[in-house]
Amino acid sequence: MSGFDLTGLSASFAGERVIGPLSLSVKQGERVALVGRSGAGKSTLISLIHQQVGRESSLVPQDLGLVNALPVFHNIFMGKLDAHATWYNTLTLIRPFSRDRTEVRTLLQELSMREKIWVPTASLSGGQRQRVAIARALFRQSSLLLADEPVSALDGPMAHLVMDLLRKRFSTGVIALHDVELALKYCTRIVGIQDGQIALDEASDRLNPADITPLY
Numbered sequence: 001m002s003g004f005d006l007t008g009l010s011a012s013f014a015g016e017r018v019i020g021p022l023s024l025s026v027k028q029g030e031r032v033a034l035v036g037r038s039g040a041g042k043s044t045l046i047s048l049i050h051q052q053v054g055r056e057s058s059l060v061p062q063d064l065g066l067v068n069a070l071p072v073f074h075n076i077f078m079g080k081l082d083a084h085a086t087w088y089n090t091l092t093l094i095r096p097f098s099r100d101r102t103e104v105r106t107l108l109q110e111l112s113m114r115e116k117i118w119v120p121t122a123s124l125s126g127g128q129r130q131r132v133a134i135a136r137a138l139f140r141q142s143s144l145l146l147a148d149e150p151v152s153a154l155d156g157p158m159a160h161l162v163m164d165l166l167r168k169r170f171s172t173g174v175i176a177l178h179d180v181e182l183a184l185k186y187c188t189r190i191v192g193i194q195d196g197q198i199a200l201d202e203a204s205d206r207l208n209p210a211d212i213t214p215l216y
């Protein structure tokens with residue numbers, strides 16, 4: 001499965017509805033950008049989708065979910081923890097297998113941080129930490145990407161490099177993005193969230209930035 005068809009998505013905090021109820025159907029091959037002002041409900045919607053599709057997806061959460069005390073390698077390896085037996089994961093903590101080392105090194109090379117493989121994640125910059133979370137999602141090798149502002153800490157060229165990589169590696173995705181230009185360039189469909197509801201749902205090639213501005 002890489003597409004999904006979800007109905008009745010809704011979430012409330014302290015009795016106040018922040019998203020939904022809404023339905024979202026994403027076909028295989030679609031890359032959906034979630035856009036909308038801060039607090040509109042994009043992160044909440046990504047969490048709801050992840051709760052439903054779970055193991056079928058690769059998640060890049062906004063808070064990254066890294067274990068600071070562990071090296072970069074182990075944080076990336078965590079993308080596939082559920083694919084291995086406990087003994088394999090335990091041995092990897094002490095002495096990683098060469099095929100995993102090679103795979104992780106290749107990913108880090110693509111993300112221009114190969115030399116950081118054994119560095120504790122705590123000592124990385126914000127942009128490097130974000131790339132570790134992206135590498136973890138790539139290492140997982142699922143076909144559905146769920147990502148919440150995955151390039152917010154990266155400079156322009158690196159943001160384009162990462163968005164291009166995500167486009168090539170994931171056939172289907174839902175990505176919350178503040179950057180409207182990136183959303184239009186790398187995603188096939190734009191879903192605008194306003195007050196917890198879908199206020200815009202259109203193919204990217206039928207939109208320009210001015211069409212999205214009213215959501216902000």
Ligand SMILES: Nc1ncnc2c1ncn2[C@@H]1O[C@H](COP(=O)(O)OP(=O)(O)OP(=O)(O)O)[C@@H](O)[C@H]1O
Nearest residue numbers: 013014018036037038039040041042043044045062
């Ligand atoms: N754990 C929580 N407890 C209480 N309220 C929350 C919680 N998480 C989110 N909210 C509220 O839900 C609303 C939607 O938040 P959400 O993080 O989904 O928005 P967003 O569109 O992703 O914002 P941003 O672009 O700033 O990341 C906000 O009003 C926020 O304050």
